[in-house]
Amino acid sequence: MEIIPGIHQIRGRVANCFLVDDVELMLIDTGMPGNSSKITEYVKKTLQRNPQDIKTIVITHQHMDHVGSLSKMKEITGAKVAIHHADADYIRGKKPHSGPAYANAMVKLIQFIYRTKPVEPDILLKNGDVIGAYQVIHTPGHTPGSICLYNSVNKAIFVGDNLRYTQGKLMNPDMRLLPEYEKYKESMKRISKLDVEVILTGHTKAVIGGGSELLREFVEGF
Ligand SMILES: [Zn+2]
Ligand SMILES: [Zn+2]
Numbered sequence: 001m002e003i004i005p006g007i008h009q010i011r012g013r014v015a016n017c018f019l020v021d022d023v024e025l026m027l028i029d030t031g032m033p034g035n036s037s038k039i040t041e042y043v044k045k046t047l048q049r050n051p052q053d054i055k056t057i058v059i060t061h062q063h064m065d066h067v068g069s070l071s072k073m074k075e076i077t078g079a080k081v082a083i084h085h086a087d088a089d090y091i092r093g094k095k096p097h098s099g100p101a102y103a104n105a106m107v108k109l110i111q112f113i114y115r116t117k118p119v120e121p122d123i124l125l126k127n128g129d130v131i132g133a134y135q136v137i138h139t140p141g142h143t144p145g146s147i148c149l150y151n152s153v154n155k156a157i158f159v160g161d162n163l164r165y166t167q168g169k170l171m172n173p174d175m176r177l178l179p180e181y182e183k184y185k186e187s188m189k190r191i192s193k194l195d196v197e198v199i200l201t202g203h204t205k206a207v208i209g210g211g212s213e214l215l216r217e218f219v220e221g222f
Contacts, residue, residue: 057074
């Protein structure tokens, strides 16, 4: 569904992914393994474009529910893959996915079942980089290389798993998924200073309007 003009959210089985429809298409996250046909169908049917128009795939962080269909989507589109350098080794398959042990065992099982392949990123992001119309904001805490993507013109921000939006409030992910809580709080304080209307989250519905007030309210609760 189109959230605001040019930003489309595709609800996967577990996580959301997003298409930014500009001159070129940019895909933000890819969902679980097996999600690629959902994305390509959306591009063809709703956007009336070709999957090969996706020129860039930006990954908010290395967790399986966001990179599960990455190797497949890269294969289909030939797009350049961008990820923060601190999360790059996880998608290269050089480091086990971070998180609790049970989650790691689950990731290994999923990788085995779906035969997901490691991906060599084309673009290593750092704080302050600009990709498409979006500024990269490094927000470590959930993972070392978690990022937000912010556009000061439409005042939209993609926050990955940093925030959930439920019952009219922003919430942090489960504490077990915040291995570096102090860094996380610092990260959220930084983004609460931005002028934000729209917040696109990795697992819940989007905030459409009034993002800054919700962010300020959220960080005041720390
Ligand atoms: Zn995550
Ligand atoms: Zn997630």
